[in-house]
Amino acid sequence: MSETEQNSQEVDESTVEAPSLEERLRRLEEILSRLEQDDVALEEALELFEEGVGHVRDAERLLAETELRVQELLGSGDVEVMGLD
Amino acid sequence: MPEDPSFDSFRGLSAEPELYSTTPPPERIWSVSQVNSVIRKLIEDSVDALWVRGEVGNWRRYPSGHCYFSVKDDRSELRCVMFARDASALPTDPDDGMEVRIFGNLTLYEKRGAYQMSVRRLESEGAEGLWRIAFEKLRSQLEAEGLLDPSRKRPLPAYPAVVGVVTSTSGAALRDIISVLGRRAPWVRVLVRGTRVQGEGAAREIAEAIEDLVGTGEAEVIIVGRGGGSIEDLWAFNEEPVARAIAKSPVPVVSAVGHEVDVTISDLVADLRSPTPSAAAEAVVPDGVVIREELRHIPHQLSKGLRGILHHRKTMLDNALSRLGLRIERRVQPAQQVLDHDFGRLQNRIRGILDRGRQRLIGVEGKLDALSPLATLRRGYSVASTGDGQILKSVRNFVKGDSFTLRVSDGEVIAEAKEILAGEP
Numbered sequence: 001m002s003e004t005e006q007n008s009q010e011v012d013e014s015t016v017e018a019p020s021l022e023e024r025l026r027r028l029e030e031i032l033s034r035l036e037q038d039d040v041a042l043e044e045a046l047e048l049f050e051e052g053v054g055h056v057r058d059a060e061r062l063l064a065e066t067e068l069r070v071q072e073l074l075g076s077g078d079v080e081v082m083g084l085d
Numbered sequence: 086m087p088e089d090p091s092f093d094s095f096r097g098l099s100a101e102p103e104l105y106s107t108t109p110p111p112e113r114i115w116s117v118s119q120v121n122s123v124i125r126k127l128i129e130d131s132v133d134a135l136w137v138r139g140e141v142g143n144w145r146r147y148p149s150g151h152c153y154f155s156v157k158d159d160r161s162e163l164r165c166v167m168f169a170r171d172a173s174a175l176p177t178d179p180d181d182g183m184e185v186r187i188f189g190n191l192t193l194y195e196k197r198g199a200y201q202m203s204v205r206r207l208e209s210e211g212a213e214g215l216w217r218i219a220f221e222k223l224r225s226q227l228e229a230e231g232l233l234d235p236s237r238k239r240p241l242p243a244y245p246a247v248v249g250v251v252t253s254t255s256g257a258a259l260r261d262i263i264s265v266l267g268r269r270a271p272w273v274r275v276l277v278r279g280t281r282v283q284g285e286g287a288a289r290e291i292a293e294a295i296e297d298l299v300g301t302g303e304a305e306v307i308i309v310g311r312g313g314g315s316i317e318d319l320w321a322f323n324e325e326p327v328a329r330a331i332a333k334s335p336v337p338v339v340s341a342v343g344h345e346v347d348v349t350i351s352d353l354v355a356d357l358r359s360p361t362p363s364a365a366a367e368a369v370v371p372d373g374v375v376i377r378e379e380l381r382h383i384p385h386q387l388s389k390g391l392r393g394i395l396h397h398r399k400t401m402l403d404n405a406l407s408r409l410g411l412r413i414e415r416r417v418q419p420a421q422q423v424l425d426h427d428f429g430r431l432q433n434r435i436r437g438i439l440d441r442g443r444q445r446l447i448g449v450e451g452k453l454d455a456l457s458p459l460a461t462l463r464r465g466y467s468v469a470s471t472g473d474g475q476i477l478k479s480v481r482n483f484v485k486g487d488s489f490t491l492r493v494s495d496g497e498v499i500a501e502a503k504e505i506l507a508g509e510p
Contacts, residue, residue: 021246021272022244032383032390046391053387060377063272069273070275071274071275077297079301
């Protein structure tokens with residue numbers, strides 16, 4: 001592996017965000033429709049199953065968030081937590 | 086001549102009508118300015134602000150923003166001026182010939198000695214006519230540019246993580262939006278860009294707020310709106326800067342101007358029109374309760390899928406095995422038949438070989454018999470041997486008193502050497 005590839009991978013690992021709810025739900029749909037097909041190899045099916053269960057768990061954790069985060073974008077471009085009455 | 090001509094001094098002149106019958110002596114000569122000034126005061130003080138209905142003519146707007154025009158009916162004409170401050174509130178200039186009602190004060194333009202009406206408000210006689218005209222003007226312009234094309238409407242993101250809101254930070258609209266977002270999708274982040282939503286310059290501010298939110302690159306969908314109000318209150322949402330900012334936004338925009346009857350230009354340009362800010366909030370986020378319910382079923386669906394694949398694999402394996410079995414059987418059967426057939430032949434041949442062998446054996450036996458010492462024995466000879474099988478052929482082999490075996494044709498006899506008598510060799 002070349003040095004630049006190594007660097008970009010490091011950057012990726014540090015900046016890559018966890019998949020969003022949308023990405024997780026979309027992936028779950030893909031996984032479900034893949035698992036409905038008969039031509040899936042057993043090994044792949046098991047991997048898909050495990051991945052799917054992980055997404056369900058993580059999505060549920062995300063949905064368990066109870067407090068809306070409201071921030072105000074100021075004219076200066078700064079963002080601050082918005083005081084709500 | 087009074088230094089400062091006043092209404093009273095003017096009136097004093099007119100108070101003596103008998104003087105008109107003859108030309109008075111030129112004791113008091115007025116300047117033109119004095120006359121006009123007095124007349125202006127006279128008009129302004131004696132006539133209250135009033136509404137006048139008429140038809141607009143000769144409308145002219147100057148670079149200063151002041152507008153000059155007249156209103157007329159079938160017999161008369163009234164000169165009017167509308168100063169920039171008031172004229173800027175007009176959604177658009179009225180067309181000549183339009184029936185309007187104007188509100189203002191009568192005054193005199195002293196420089197020309199012409200009386201006129203200083204107009205503070207101008208409304209179309211038809212309901213909201215001027216607004217409607219302004220609306221239609223902008224609408225057809227935007228339409229010509231293709232900005233209202235339905236194909237420009239983008240779908241909203243299904244599960245936005247960040248929702249942008251452009252509205253007044255003090256309005257009920259923001260409270261409604263936040264309340265709905267918090268109830269349906271508390272996991273989202275709301276980025277609010279406060280702005281004035283009505284009054285002079287509000288349209289420009291709203292447009293800038295949209296651009297600011299877009300500039301963060303974070304909002305995945307933007308709600309632009311305000312609560313209900315009169316058409317004048319809502320007017321900023323019918324102005325070009327707002328329309329263009331919405332059209333330019335790279336992320337979908339939901340217009341939420343609190344009114345149900347009329348459509349605003351913002352509504353037309355936006356990717357989605359919501360009747361109220363609350364409805365907009367409902368439209369931009371999914372309901373967490375529904376997602377959780379859907380998620381609850383997914384593990385079951387996953388294992389069902391996996392089981393289906395396992396079952397399919399097993400069936401395939403079973404099928405493959407039974408097909409293999411059949412194929413082997415089919416391949417073996419002919420060989421079996423051949424084998425069965427050959428076995429019979431082999432048996433016959435072996436039997437033949439054995440028979441022939443047996444026949445030959447009988448023949449050989451006969452010959453053997455003839456040659457065998459047994460046959461000699463049968464003729465009456467016998468063979469003497471020691472107990473350990475040594476043949477006793479000579480008298481020298483015998484020891485007197487020893488026993489020896491005598492083999493005859495049908496058995497053996499144990500004998501004893503009683504006397505050894507040597508004979509002729």
